[in-house]
Amino acid sequence: MNTNSFQLRHIGPNKKEQEKMLSTIKADSLEQLINETVPDNIRLKNDLDLDPAMSEYEYLAHIKTLADKNKVFKSYIGLGYHEAIVPSVIQRNILENPGWYTAYTPYQAEIAQGRLEALLNFQTMVSDLTGMELANASTAAAEAMALLFDVRERAKKKAGANKFFVSDEILPQTLSLLQTRSTPIGIELVVGNHEEFDFGDDYFGAILQYPGKLGQVFDYEDFVAKANNNNIKVAVAADILSLVKLKAPGEFGASVVVGTTQRFGIPLGYGGPHAAFFATKEAYKRSIPGRIIGVTKDKNGEFALRMALQTREQHIKRERATSNICTAQVLLAVMAGMYAVYHGKEGIQFIADSVHNKTKLVANYFEKAGFKQLNSSYFDTLLVEIDAIRLKPIAESFQVNFNYVSDHLVSISINEATTEKDLMQLFTIFGQLKPRLNPLNEDYSGHFSQILTQEPFHSNFEVIPENVVRNTSFLDNEIFNTYQSETAMMRYIKKLERKDLALNHSMISLGSCTMKLNAASEMLPLSNPQWGNIHPFVPLNQAEGYHEVLRRLEHQLNIITGFAGTSLQPNSGAQGEFAGLMTIRAYHQSRNDSHRNICIIPASAHGTNPASAVMAGMKVVVTKTDENGNIDVADLRAKAEQHSNNLAALMVTYPSTHGVFESAIQEITKIIHDHGGQVYMDGANMNAQVGLTNPATIGADVCHLNLHKTFAIPHGGGGPGVGPICVAPQLVPFLPTNPIIKIGGKRAITAISGAPWGSALACLISYGYITMLGFRGLTNSTKNAILNANYIKERLQGHYDTLYTGEKGRAAHEMIIDCRDFKNKGIEVVDIAKRLMDYGFHSPTVSFPVGGTMMIEPTESESIAELDRFCDAMISIREEIKNATKEDDNNPLKNAPHTQAMLTADEWNLPYSRKQAAFPLPYIADNKFWPTVRRVDDAFGDRNLICSCNPIEDYM
Template sequence: MNTNTFQLRHIGPNKSEREKMLQTINADSLEQLISETVPENIRLKEDLDLAPAMSEYEYLSHIKELSEKNKVFKSYIGLGYHEAIVPSVIQRNILENPGWYTAYTPYQAEIAQGRLEALLNFQTMVCDLTGMELANASLLDESTAAAEAMALLFDVRERAQKKAGANKFFVSEEILPQTLSVLLTRSTPIGIELVVGNHREFDFSEEFFGAILQYPGKHGHVFDYSDFVAKANENNIKVAVAADILSLVKLKAPGEFGADVVVGTTQRFGIPLGYGGPHAGYFATKEKYKRSIPGRIIGVTKDTDGNRALRMALQTREQHIKREKATSNICTAQVLLAVMAGMYAVYHGKEGIQFIADSVHNKTKLVADCLHKSGFKILNENYFDTLLVEIDTFKLRPIAESEKVNFNYINDKYISISLNEATTQQDLMKLFMIFGQLKKQPDTAAAESEGEFHQILTQESFTTNFDVIPNNIKRNTSFLDNEIFNTYQSETDMMRYIKKLERKDLALNHSMISLGSCTMKLNAASEMLPLSNPQWGNIHPFAPINQAEGYHEVLKKLEHQLNIITGFAGTSLQPNSGAQGEFAGLMTIRAYHLSRSEEHRNICIIPASAHGTNPASAVMAGMKVVVTKTDAHGNIDVDDLRAKAEEHSENLAALMVTYPSTHGVFESAITEITQIIHDHGGQVYMDGANMNAQVGLTNPATIGADVCHLNLHKTFAIPHGGGGPGVGPICVAPQLVPFLPSNPVIPVGTKQAITAISAAPYGSALACLISYGYITMLGFKGLTNSTKNAILNANYIKERLQGHYDTLYTGENGRAAHEMIIDCRDFKQKGIEVVDIAKRLMDYGFHAPTVSFPVAGTMMIEPTESESLAELDRFCDAMIFIRKEIEEVSKEDANNPLKNAPHTQAMLTADEWNLPYSRKQAAFPLDYIADNKFWPTVRRVDDAYGDRNLICSCNPIEDYM
């Protein structure tokens, strides 16, 4: 046994276990199973053309060598990104802790109370600092959050009759360049006209429905927007403000001067730069917009016993239900990063956050005063942390770069300098030395200029006792007063608080999470370790490319690997979630049709079984959705598809298809389906949610697709992190390569490229290291074997559950793909709903599979390749025993283990036990449970109560009474 092989560590079943499993499913070999599952006409004829696998040791040496190609300069570039100090207690106990990073989106609230509390803290922090009534539990970054704000204001304008036809959106010229690019991407297909200009000269005409302002402006100027907002409100124009969250400690909260939406990023609250991400965007608004807010809201409710409990509120807003009526497709937040940012506020507390903001501001004033005394012109009178300086940039740049310092070079005459919490006294001295050299003769020693500036620093005339924030813009309201932000300032207390919350959450480090369509596979330690290396973490996304050579080598190699795996010609890593990938893919198709003068092509065909985000994405890309039927076997109805394609032939833009299907089947007609679309002038978009069943066996190019998005947080091992980080790159055929997204700051893409999809040129680049490691350590053989074992594990579960649960759909040979759907609808005769099974599984130590998607009353199970035979058997034993429990209940008596699930430790240890079954059956129905018992901390939560009484922040206890 070669213990250096990563494949051995990643794939759960060993050789002898595979033999037992093959025997159970009546297959002579793994290859026989695959041949009976994947249609022969789409099988790859050759192995993937990838390098042989590296061992974990080799890979860690390799990735360290690549990291050393990055040059970590001190970056004062700003533009929405600032170096931040990650508190060690948060790095060690959250970022590097699988108890936090391997958890799933908290749809099953009873076993996610820890994460939900951490996100409630995040929402409270955002509400406090922005002065708004309601905040969500994070979005993807500042620019996409700004685009969501625009979309929300466009949506709600229909309710204001005076604005029903308005389609213009004012964008302040102070907006960050990347945000303007993303706004352009989102506005164009849905008919919003952007008008960029000076907010002081805005005409407030009836054609405008909304506006967005930057606070402070992109080069640091702090404006008083009160009059602008007041006049906008008088004219029924809604205003969004993109605000630097740390500045809000010093500046008047946007909620105070009447903003309708406030957005931004929480990156500077203890999150590494990571060459652009992942970072948690924030979104805050008024409560009256709660039904339109994108993303997820964490709310307070009560459980069966009336105790306080948390859950995701207003879940009916999810795109799976709204489909083409959804105004947003952001199904992936940045939960792990939001948790970290919220914990940053908890750890530093109100006084600590105040100290950090004061420190950054005072250092900025110190630099301003020093430069002013040295004869440099500072152009912004009012600022928080960023100075606009008039200077000869051609002379400055080589001096600065020789000292490993980056500024934001606006043009040959101006720079901006943004300071941050990581700017030390030594850094300031280096800054003064750099500027000092511009005041000296070329042959003057640097030490002499440093000495001059040291003199300036120590002169009595040098002071920071002056105000650059006028009183009418200063913050005068309190924030972070809740007890949670004033309790855990010692590391001991903070460590225990994080652990207390972690114990309330069931993550992959406890047991299998068999969620269909979500692919909760192993996130290996060797894939994750590089994320803590500052050589990867401290690179600004807008640093010169030659300072990020290590990153560019990794990203280019990853793009090449994904091209090989998908069979396509080009890849963009920019989309930072799967839903963003869908939108990006459709936007490239849109651009392709426009380039051929076929702008009339706007019909998107989507099967009824598709992911709910698909129709939402199509509408966002300016397309009209036409739904095609599925047949009795769950496959696309080819005759109906052909009829729809013929009917809309002239205007057909695209087909969106998931393969294998959402029903877990490799449809044999797939190449016929894609050919029909091509025959009628359309392009085929393949949703990559089920790519874990394709890698090494077939690929999107082979089935006839033109573009696919990949969920790197599914197939390629980026952890879900409780609902984000995600990365959703798109891979495209040759004709679509020219249209891959661009970035306005760093040159990415061709002249025909669409505008930006997300803020950073390579999206969440730091997280891409994980997938690069996954592919590099598995190699072509390991990747293919992973796919085969994923299919084996699913079919093993299917066979073991046979006779207890019906499998809803199978392929032509009776095989499932990497996932399958079991039918629980008949149990209603016993009064048992599928949700009762989901809650009962918690008592057995398992997170439920995907519930009621894509078919109501069913469960979709996907074990992945990472789970061993022992774990698969524990899960199957639990499901089989639950089936026996269902047999024993009657519809007339709802007082049974399923309806009362989950059972908490408080119930089991109470003095009284009045239930008609034993405590043992409640909490320990099978022997294995006692060895590793997981206790849900609340009983079943009441979603309806929480929606009727929406509380989404850490309010005083009186509010819950």
């Protein structure tokens, strides 16, 4: 046994276990199982052309060598990204803690109360600072525009308006995102000076940058008032730290406030992952993108949290959805919220004051040195007239980056991590271009001491006008004024962690979500500042290590998918869907086929598919599925023929969402091509393809890959996500670019996310996963994922019916079990989900893609022991269902989950024992997980929407 093999550590079943499992499913070999599962006509004939696997030891040495190729300069570039200090207690106990980074999206609220509370803290922080009523972690500016456009649809006075004003102070990457999103849905962007804007009837909305992109702080109150008087709703893209010093946008009438929380203790990471924020009015609660965490009560009437207004999700609205967001960067939102909890109100105030005072100190230097500083009002960014061509090599010799606006203009953004030594270095750099005598003989270190003791440094004038100064309180809740010692903070984080069931406790067998091992060796490099402290807009030669990793990862993904090009820019699977469809749209336009706008989508598709198609300007045509759950080929052919002249694309998931390799897939893709369309493959189930088949072989033209699923990036409670797209040769020219660093194809579409390479830091994880598994390990992982699924299928046979199987009776990497008949016993599938918590398991995917069913996917990382525990739990629950009656719902399933408080109460008046309630099988006693609340009341929470840490009276 090669104990250095990463494959050995990643794949759960060992050789003996595999033999036992094969015997159980009646297969002579693993290869026989694969032959019976994957159609022969789409099997790869050769091994993946990838390098042999590295051991973990070799990989960690390799990634350290690549890290050393990065040059970590002090960056004062700004443009929405600032160096931040990650508190060590948060880095160690959240970012590096699998109890936080392996958690799943909190659909099962009773076992997710910890991260739900952390997200409620985040929402409260954002609401307080923005002055808005509702907030969440979501993507930002483009969603704000889409929300206001949706609001316009319902406002009769603005029904025909399609123009959206964009201030020319907007960040360049934000403008590019707005361009990408606006064009396909018929919004006309008008970019200009907000002081010269004409409030015409053809405008429905506007967006302002606060402060402006180069640091100027504007008083927007009159603009917003005039806009509102003309039924034009205003979004404000705000720097969150500046809102400690500047008037909250909600105070001057903004309808939406968006931005990023990166500077609240999140590494730069060459662009991500970072959590955006989205804040708006309660009136727009039904249109807000992403997920809102809300307060409700449980079955006992006790305080509980859950995701509010879940009927807004895309699997309900589908093509009527105004957004395709299905996750957010939750782990990063948790960290940002904890940053506010740890520093508290006074600490956040101190940080903002310190940044502002340091900036005033630099402005004072410029004034005395004779440089012309152009910003009359600012928070942390100065704009200086200077010979930028001379300055740049001097600055780089000191390992310093500025934002070179032009040959004669430079902007400098000060941040939390700027020290006294850094400031003195800045003065030395600029001193070499000084128009006057060097003013360094003034005691600037004395001024810095004032800053550190929180004494305000006064330059010759106050630089924030009185009308723009914040005069409302924030972060007054007890949660932000309790945990300022590290001991208290460490215990608070642990308290919340213990309320959450994550992958470090037991298997999370969610169909289509692939909650596999996130190996420690994949995660370790993320803590290295040589990866973490690089601004996304530094010169390319400062990020050579990053570019080697990103190039290699793109090549690996090209090989795995069989495609010709990859863009790593999309930050989630849903963004990947949109990006893939936008490349198809651009391809058709390049061939003078702009009329092609029909997207065919099977009825079984993920809900984000139709939402993404509509966002890309396409009309959705749904095709039927047959009685076996496969695409109805005859219906698809008929609809392709009907829409032949206008057919743009087919969106297909493969293997299907029903957990089957459809043998007709090549026939299906040929039909689409014969009628002039392109084929988009949803990569949610790529975990069943890698090394056995690929999207190119089945006839697809583009796919997105969920790196946060198949390729081992952790789910983190709902993100970080990376959803790159891989494309066939004809689509390579249209891969997305970035307005600051030109990347992508020769005819690139505009940006899909803000940073050139999206969440580059998280890409290290997938690079490590592929590099340590190698071609053989990747293929064996896929085979074992299929083996594990079929083992569960066989063990549950006779207890639960599997809804769909392949032609030879096999499941792919997941299967759907039918729970609909249990209704005659009064049992719903949600009751099974809640009861599984008492057995120590997170439920599989509930009621998707078929209502009343469960979709189970164990992944390759689970051992036979864990699979057996899960199967034993499901079989035990099946016996409980047999004993249930429709007339009497006082049973373990209807009362589940059972909390510790219930079990330790003096009274027990239920018709079954405490042991059956909490310890129905012997293994549970060895490692009991206690849900902290009873079943939550979603309806009560939606009727009484509270989405922030309000005073206790509000909950009464």
